[in-house]
Amino acid sequence: MASFKSGYVGIVGRPNVGKSTLMNGLLQTKLSIVTPKAQTTRSKVVGILTGENYQAVFLDTPGYVLNPQHELHRLMIRRIEEVIDESDLVVLMVEPYGIKKGDLTILDLIKDRQKKAILAINKIDTIRKDELLPLMDEWSKLYDFLEYVPISALKLDGVDLLLDLIVKHLPEGEPLYPEDYITDRPERFFVAEIIREKIFQYYRQEIPYATAVEIDEFVEQDPEHGDKDYIRAIIYVEHDSQKGILIGKGGEAMKRVGMQARQEIEMFLGRPVHLELWVKVRKNWRKDLNFVRRLGY
Ligand SMILES: Nc1nc2c(ncn2[C@@H]2O[C@H](COP(=O)(O)OP(=O)(O)OP(=O)(O)O)[C@@H](O)[C@H]2O)c(=O)[nH]1
Ligand SMILES: [Mg+2]
Known part of the structure; x- marks a missing residue:
């Protein structure tokens, strides 16, 4: 054998x-x-x-x-x-x-x-x-x-x-994970990553780099939202000016990110979601070791 x-x-x-x-x-x-x-x-x-x-x-x-x-x-x-x-x-x-x-x-x-x-x-x-x-x-x-x-x-x-x-x-050895696992990271990690991907795709220069995404709430099949999952994500930027760019005129830019991200999140999870995005300024977060750690980096 x-x-x-x-x-x-x-x-x-x-x-x-x-x-x-x-x-x-x-x-x-x-x-x-x-x-x-x-x-x-x-x-x-x-x-x-x-x-x-x-x-x-x-x-x-x-x-x-x-x-x-x-x-x-x-x-x-x-x-x-x-x-x-x-x-x-x-x-x-x-x-x-x-x-x-x-x-x-x-x-x-x-x-x-x-x-x-x-x-x-x-x-x-x-x-x-x-x-x-x-x-x-x-x-x-x-x-x-x-x-x-x-x-x-x-x-x-x-x-x-x-x-x-x-x-x-590869060395000889027993499986390290059950055979139906494809990852060991939680769903919320990938949800945050998908939102970040859209931001990397849609914004230029410093914006993507100054941005981080944190899943603030993730309720599976929330009856308040017609049994869709409810996901609230916070998008952090480093300065007020970046917040304005991210949201865009009349919120159009953020709407586009939200729509694209939601579609991909639904494909990833295989179920419908209600996605809410909030933009917050957190001054120079990339220099704050504790905060960067909190984000899971
Ligand atoms: N032409 C070509 N482009 C590729 C190939 N592989 C990846 N790319 C492109 O290279 C770019 C970067 O791909 P990623 O997979 O994000 O690269 P990465 O090494 O993970 O990048 P970081 O996460 O930033 O370190 C994307 O635009 C890809 O489509 C390839 O074989 N040929
Ligand atoms: Mg990569």
Whole structure:
């Protein structure tokens, strides 16, 4: 009988390289939020994939910020270090446009801990095939990766192969979670993330970065709302001016966020919800360690 394999697989890399896209592709579920902006993911997102003879617990992480500017950034970096520590296998994800300083900083964390690692070169749909070999060659001089896998997480190209190789290098062991689990984070975490994703998609410049979402109330099948779930979320910004931009003229901008978020939350939960959004100013919240912690980062 074939033995069972299981373990934690950390997905790490610079901001915006496609880590969350890969995790969703591996799970074939939209679990981790994805936007075109860097620093979308702020915490560890657990995604569990159970197959016939394996269970891989994927840990999506924030992108590594090279110049941390506040407590939120510092916590994001700490999460990456923790994930590398707890991983049985690390997937270092990079872009195919040359080796960057941020790549090397993360590689050092892997090297220091002598972790088993696979290099995933993502976004190969954006380059010529003949650019790949020289790049893999350069990477192979920096660390003894177990595998070098070119992929396009977006087009799901090479993702099956990557999964096979991940499973190949997982240690033998019993499942870590019940086989029908896809995550260990609560629904309210994902609800807050979906709202944050819409804010990242709709607003520009500093607004998304100065924003945090907290679920203030979550009542399942609240009779007061026609048996829909009732969810009240608070959107924090750092300054009064940001509050105005977020709400928009006549509340139009916020309405759009609310509508899009509600639709996606309903898909995620598989049931109808009544979503209420409130915007509050919390001066410089990103510098307030206690507050950042309270938000779950
Ligand atoms: N062309 C192309 N774009 C991709 C690919 N994978 C991801 N992207 C895009 O890259 C952007 C960032 O993707 P994410 O998955 O959010 O990246 P991330 O590494 O999780 O980013 P952070 O959470 O900010 O660290 C999105 O616009 C994705 O659609 C790919 O294989 N090819
Ligand atoms: Mg991400």
